[in-house]
Amino acid sequence: MAFEGLADRLQNTIQKIRGKGKINEADVKDMMREVRLALLEADVNFKVVKEFVKKVSERAVGQEVLKSLTPGQQVIKVVKEELTELMGGEQSKIAVSNRPPTVIMMVGLQGAGKTTTTGKLANLLRKKYNRNPMLVAADIYRPAAIKQLETLGKQLNMPVFSLGDQVSPVEIAKQAIANAKEDHNDYVLIDTAGRLHVDEALMDELKEIKELSKPDEIFLVVDAMTGQDAVNVAKSFNEQLGLTGVVLTKLDGDTRGGAALSIRAVTETPIKFVGLGEKLDALEPFHPERMASRILGMGDVLTLIEKAQANVDEEKAKEMQQKFRNASFTFDDFLEQLGQVRSMGPLDELLKMMPGANKIKGLNNLQVDEKQINHVEAIIQSMTKDEKIHPETINASRRKRIAKGSGTTVPEVNRLLKQFEDMKKMMKQMTGGSPKGKKKGGFKLPFNPF
Numbered sequence: 001m002a003f004e005g006l007a008d009r010l011q012n013t014i015q016k017i018r019g020k021g022k023i024n025e026a027d028v029k030d031m032m033r034e035v036r037l038a039l040l041e042a043d044v045n046f047k048v049v050k051e052f053v054k055k056v057s058e059r060a061v062g063q064e065v066l067k068s069l070t071p072g073q074q075v076i077k078v079v080k081e082e083l084t085e086l087m088g089g090e091q092s093k094i095a096v097s098n099r100p101p102t103v104i105m106m107v108g109l110q111g112a113g114k115t116t117t118t119g120k121l122a123n124l125l126r127k128k129y130n131r132n133p134m135l136v137a138a139d140i141y142r143p144a145a146i147k148q149l150e151t152l153g154k155q156l157n158m159p160v161f162s163l164g165d166q167v168s169p170v171e172i173a174k175q176a177i178a179n180a181k182e183d184h185n186d187y188v189l190i191d192t193a194g195r196l197h198v199d200e201a202l203m204d205e206l207k208e209i210k211e212l213s214k215p216d217e218i219f220l221v222v223d224a225m226t227g228q229d230a231v232n233v234a235k236s237f238n239e240q241l242g243l244t245g246v247v248l249t250k251l252d253g254d255t256r257g258g259a260a261l262s263i264r265a266v267t268e269t270p271i272k273f274v275g276l277g278e279k280l281d282a283l284e285p286f287h288p289e290r291m292a293s294r295i296l297g298m299g300d301v302l303t304l305i306e307k308a309q310a311n312v313d314e315e316k317a318k319e320m321q322q323k324f325r326n327a328s329f330t331f332d333d334f335l336e337q338l339g340q341v342r343s344m345g346p347l348d349e350l351l352k353m354m355p356g357a358n359k360i361k362g363l364n365n366l367q368v369d370e371k372q373i374n375h376v377e378a379i380i381q382s383m384t385k386d387e388k389i390h391p392e393t394i395n396a397s398r399r400k401r402i403a404k405g406s407g408t409t410v411p412e413v414n415r416l417l418k419q420f421e422d423m424k425k426m427m428k429q430m431t432g433g434s435p436k437g438k439k440k441g442g443f444k445l446p447f448n449p450f
Contacts, residue, residue: 014075083292087264088271102188117247120275121273134185139194169192220269226259235266248274330388379402383402394413
């Protein structure tokens with residue numbers, strides 16, 4: 001995950017100062033030395049690091065910190081605020097034209113994931129913002145680009161406008177916008193050509209498309225894993241086209257995250273979206289404050305809640321709560337809940353959004369084994385309808401049958417049955433059931449299929 005190395009270094013550094021009753025300039029200086037090293041190792045632009053350290057140092061030795069009751073916590077507050085500001089301060093929202101369609105030009109170099117990101121953005125616009133987008137295949141040079149976009153369109157059940165590879169991209173863009181007006185598409189996403197490097201021919205063509213289509217947004221798609229090269233590419237495109245936003249791809253694969261921290265500061269162009277995986281729903285709006293919280297180990301509860309709201313049916317959630325209360329929760333219900341949680345994204349990434357997750361030993365290296373979850377699903381699916389409702393009827397011979405049918409072992413079946421029973425007891429207590437049997441010191445989560 002992005003920022004992992006930086007997060008570890010910064011969290012270790014601020015931990016030393018967090019509980020201090022008094023701090024002096026020497027303490028701040030020591031901390032800033034560690035912060036500087038952490039940022040440079042994360043591949044953050046040198047000038048950006050210098051300016052960031054200067055701002056934090058000035059505020060950290062000011063009266064607001066030194067005279068506060070908890071100076072250590074005040075320093076952390078300063079670091080978080082400046083980190084948030086470095087990444088743009090607040091979320092930069094996508095434009096909406098007063099006269100539809102809203103036109104978005106997607107630009108970038110080859111290999112950054114531009115075509116796939118165009119599909120992901122269209123999917124997000126429809127799912128999150130209830131829009132009706134059209135994809136435009138204007139990359140006539142890369143042999144597979146048109147076919148790739150058309151395939152994405154089929155997967156998403158979304159219109160793709162194409163005139164093949166013998167018509168100029170400028171003409172394609174012109175006809176696409178006219179077509180979108182007729183078909184009442186409120187967003188037009190133009191997938192333009194890329195090159196292996198920035199060159200004059202590429203820029204001239206993009207300038208022509210820009211002049212004709214008058215886009216409301218020009219998004220540069222850059223690969224976060226290219227580090228400082230991503231910053232240089234962003235600077236070059238911005239100078240020649242006037243970018244309105246950046247989409248960082250492969251942020252889940254870059255443990256350093258330096259590009260995300262540098263691009264906004266160097267180009268003054270906001271990061272609008274980030275790609276965090278291969279799937280077509282793995283694109284998220286970029287929230288600087290939330291990302292700063294995640295980097296500093298404070299979790300990202302708002303994103304977690306949004307993911308839950310997007311993937312969990314509210315009425316079903318109330319129904320499940322009632323089932324927990326009266327102990328009528330079945331294995332079928334559990335299977336449904338497991339599917340909803342999995343649809344929110346990789347489980348190890350969800351866990352890292354929990355506040356204090358950085359304190360859980362080994363969490364950063366946690367790899368949730370999807371095979372184990374598949375085993376759990378297979379075991380449940382190998383039960384009869386009656387067994388799912390009344391697991392207490394599953395005797396030794398039935399356990400052997402279930403193990404054989406699911407390709408697992410009897411001990412695995414036994415473990416799941418025991419954990420399911422423990423979970424039902426715990427959830428009944430947590431949702432207002434009988435308080436009898438509550439253990440001191442809180443609940444230990446008994447169900448862990450991993």
